[in-house]
Amino acid sequence: MxxxxxxxxxxxxxxxxxxxxxxxxxxxxxxxxxxxxxxxxxxxxxxxxxxxxxxxxxxxxxxxxxxxxxxxxxxxxxxxxxxxxxxxxxxxxxxxxxxxxxxxxxxxxxxxxxxxxxxxxxxxxxxxxxxxxxxxxxxxxxxxxxxxxxxxxxxxxxxxxxxxxxxxxxxxxxxxxxxxxxxxxxxxxxxxxxxxxxxxxxxxxxxxxxxxxFVAWTKGRQHRFTSGAHATPLGGDDFLNYRGLRMNYWGATALLARIYMWMGNEEMAYKNAEAIKRFVDTGWFKWTPANNHGNYDAYPEMSDPKRWEELLLGFYNKDNLENFEKAASYDHYFRMNEMEKLFGLETDDYRYKFYNRYNDNHRYLVWERPIASITNMSGTVTTNITHQCPLIPVVRFPEMYHIMIECLINKGQIVEAKALFSTLRIQRGVKEYALPDDPDDLKEKLVYDMIREGLTEGQTFFMYKRLNHDIFNGDRDIPMTADKFIAEYPNNETSY
Known part of the structure; x- marks a missing residue:
């Protein structure tokens, strides 16, 4: 019954x-x-x-x-x-x-x-x-x-x-x-x-x-998400568990930073973003290690497809891979035009390797089914398919760095903005290229980093819209006007 x-x-x-x-x-x-x-x-x-x-x-x-x-x-x-x-x-x-x-x-x-x-x-x-x-x-x-x-x-x-x-x-x-x-x-x-x-x-x-x-169940990624190694269930069942898959404190705080940035309230956006950064600074959330972010030249399957150490909030659909495969043609669908133009000389960036090295055809590992290149990697691939591939990223902590950097640039605090930007870039493997001092050039560099960070996760379009910025298609900027950013209001909902 x-x-x-x-x-x-x-x-x-x-x-x-x-x-x-x-x-x-x-x-x-x-x-x-x-x-x-x-x-x-x-x-x-x-x-x-x-x-x-x-x-x-x-x-x-x-x-x-x-x-x-x-x-x-x-x-x-x-x-x-x-x-x-x-x-x-x-x-x-x-x-x-x-x-x-x-x-x-x-x-x-x-x-x-x-x-x-x-x-x-x-x-x-x-x-x-x-x-x-x-x-x-x-x-x-x-x-x-x-x-x-x-x-x-x-x-x-x-x-x-x-x-x-x-x-x-x-x-x-x-x-x-x-x-x-x-x-x-x-x-x-x-x-x-x-x-x-x-x-x-x-x-x-x-x-x-x-x-x-819930600290014992939220401080480790293996408990925030289903991973085959979580602690004794809170409350005797799993309803209170897996806080990374439910609206949680960090997700709400990061989304508030995103919301306030959309509203133009940079003071509150910075405050909420900085609150998340403090958790990163204390090791509660961790940057994705180099070898899990595409740094294996020959074996991209070793990457974490959802970079789940950095994920503050995600949803879950066990059919992600099947849904993607139904939509994708392995010859044409879901590739950026020329990844090299997005990264320029900074090919040491882990994200370049993460996106660009899969079968040498500019594909993204984020949604694609990983396939082991060699036999002894099959365990890693099986684990990724079981625990990471169903994840749907909603908000990550690197976005909070982007928000803080943009706010600092807008306040004229260029030295502080560059220092924070360098911290992010070092974590992504970029070490040898200086950041510009000019505020407009630095902000444009930030835009390109936002693109690198958020490809295929659904946020990049809204970043362009908020900034009223032309849209980069992998080869060149597509000129945008205000009307191009606004979806048609549904036809059957225009009167009440």
Whole structure:
């Protein structure tokens, strides 16, 4: 009976719907029965993480697929039609609109599930939960953090960059109730206020748990992610475990730095980024070692495909490799044009080797299935396929260095910016090339480092958009205008 009820919960709460907030009223009684047991709540929470990782969201469209094509991370030759058209910013093209509308619909469907869980959990006493108040606060913080993340990425895709001239313009709905059949679009300012409020709530509630209460399970990468070697489960089961795969304190803090940078609030962006750097400085998070970042000339399979020591927050889809292989042609798809132009003379950069040495055809190891070159490497490859390949990177700590460097350049603190930039570059194997003193040249160098760091993970396009920067396609810069950065608002959601 319990298994049946769990299946019904998943079908009821997380099924895709014709409209993005279509709620079935005849499910109310079933919903009350399922949320009457803490295991049902856990099942609903786990279902949200499963759904946020599907191909319509971070399992493809918002990672290696659509947004990476927008950033010209790939040659257009051989790409499917929707990604070719997206690479040309033909937002009105029907195949592009199919992608944007499916992404929008799935995002708000998952937001609805988050809101349902929040409302159900808020009205329950702490004694209801297996881990009492810890579990209640954890769920509320995670769901509000995910709600903020999804709204933020819909805002970044469908709206212009915030500015003094468009703060009062209609943006997207910020949905906080379940059910909500006809939400109203808020202004850019209102949406961002809600995003910050939700993410700061997550940061505040998760901080004492992840950094103090759960310290034995969060300080090591082998416990933050499934690795075959994790500690005794927190709370007697895995619901509280694997904090790198759930909205956590570091993820919320890093995302706040990203959000504030988008808003132009560099003071708060720097503050949150610096908080993450302090954890790096104390060894809580570690830089990927050279040999795990492409430094084996002959054996790229020794690399960590997801650089998981540096990953603050990631999602999980066990079908990542299969989904990529369905989309990719091994002759043409998903290659940058000329990697040498991105790295110039700095071919000692580990990232150059990581991206450029696989079968000598400019492919990326991040999403590709690793294949052992020699027999005694098969164990490494099997481990990577099992534990790293399902990961979907959402935010890494090197991005915090980029944010701090940009803020220092903008404040005129060039010496400090160069020192921090050199620290990052040394960790990536770049040692012999001096950084420019001119602020504009230094910032352009930073842009190219952001590209190197984030290829195929879905963030590069939004970096270009925030900076109103032309887009580098591996060979040359593609001139951009403001309208090219903004996806068409979904046709079936323009009136309420």
């Amino acid at each position: 319990k298994r049946l009820m769990q299946w019904l919960l998943a079908a009821m709460v997380l099924t895709s719907c014709n409209d993005w907030l279509d709620i079935k009223s005849d499910s109310v009684l079933l919903e009350e029965e399922i949320f009457g047991d803490y295991t049902g709540v856990q099942m609903a929470v786990n279902g949200v993480y499963r759904e946020i990782s599907v191909t319509n969201l971070y399992g493809k469209n918002l990672s290696w697929g659509f947004t990476s094509a927008l950033a010209r991370n790939y040659l257009t030759s051989g790409l499917p039609t929707e990604l070719v058209e997206a690479s040309n910013y033909n937002w009105k093209n029907s195949s592009v609109q199919e992608v944007t509308e499916s992404t929008w619909a799935k995002a708000y469907n998952v937001i609805a599930s988050c809101n349902n869980i929040i409302q159900q959990v808020e009205k329950k006493d702490s004694s209801f939960f297996n881990n009492k108040d810890i579990e209640k606060q954890l769920i509320l913080a995670e769901m509000r953090g995910l709600r903020a993340l999804l709204h933020f990425d819909m805002l970044r895709l469908f709206c212009p960059v915030p500015s003094g001239t468009n703060q009062g313009s209609p943006a997207i709905p910020y949905v906080t109730r379940y059910p909500e059949h006809q939400p109203e679009r808020m202004t850019m300012e209102q949406v961002l206020e809600n995003i910050v409020s939700d993410m700061e709530f997550a940061q505040e509630k998760l901080g004492p748990l992840d950094t103090l209460k």
